[in-house]
Amino acid sequence: MINAVLVFNNAGQPRLTKFYTQLETSVQQRLISEIFTLVSNRPSGSCNFLPLPPLLASSGTSHTSSSEHNDTPSLVTYRHYATLYFIIISTSTESPLALIDLIQVYVEALDRLFENVCELDLIFNFETLHTTLSEMIVGGVVIETQLEKVVEGVKAQGKVAKRPVNEGRGGGGLGMSMGGNFVGWAGR
Template sequence: MINAVLVFNNSGQPRLTKFYTQLDTGVQQRLISEIFTLVANRPSSACNFLPLPPLLATTPSAAATPTQPHNDTPSLVTYRHYATLYFILISTSTESPLALLDLIQVFVEALDRLFENVCELDLIFNFETLHATLGEMIVGGVVVETGLDKVVKGVREQGRVKKRREVGLGGADGLGVVGGLGMGRGWR
């Protein structure tokens, strides 16, 4: 299963954190920064798998019990880098590494469709939609949907998705906060 989904930008500021277990805020932050240090030091040509960050690293002997091919320990950190953002999935060995990469791809494509040319700013101002999108794809660490169209449809059913033009922290009707920061498409 998937243990956590993280999105942060090139300078390590989190844009989305979703842990499928309950963790203390402090621990979450430490994990994020550890992963960021790992990921930031990699050349762009490096492969998409990270060694386990120190927080997650357990005794190597326990990780490799030959009798059981899988266990509950998170053992796989997969990431993908898009423009200014890093997308990170932490998962157990039951997930397929390459499939996870595709999953990230689907996630990004779904966002791209929802926001029409998604960029980091969209995610900041509409992070609720971001969560909703993720909620359509992964529930409690189990992947429930990988089809792009269905994900997008599911999010749209929940309410209109705002474009940057109408930015507001709310990102949805009814909250009454339409910030109107006046940012146009030129932001890319």
């Protein structure tokens, strides 16, 4: 099960925080801070999976003591693209490689919806960001991973912004700042 999806910029400012597990606000805030620090300080050649810090793994969840260990959040999976970190917190029952692919599909969908997405698109058009995520994950369960279906679902809901932010920016998107395609960049 997916417990949370987080998107941060390089300065640690959250651009998306979506929790699928009931947590106290104070635990969410500490988790957001700890996860960013943990992920941003990793060397560039490091693996994109790591164990969840004890903060969430041991407290704040809505599970009872009789819950199975596999239901407890325990894994952080992330990808770093240009100025953004895309992070998924999940249980040990989720495949880390499948989560890396899920992040890739999410980023590719945003790139198609915004035609060369940049951080400002995510700030000013957060509805599209959330709608795209809800086409892929509902209640912590992945329901769709086919890129075309995700993009069409968002478009069918009419949640794609008109993009006044991007007009005339001349290729200043995340992909151009890396000298290549945003979604093709492997990051860390």
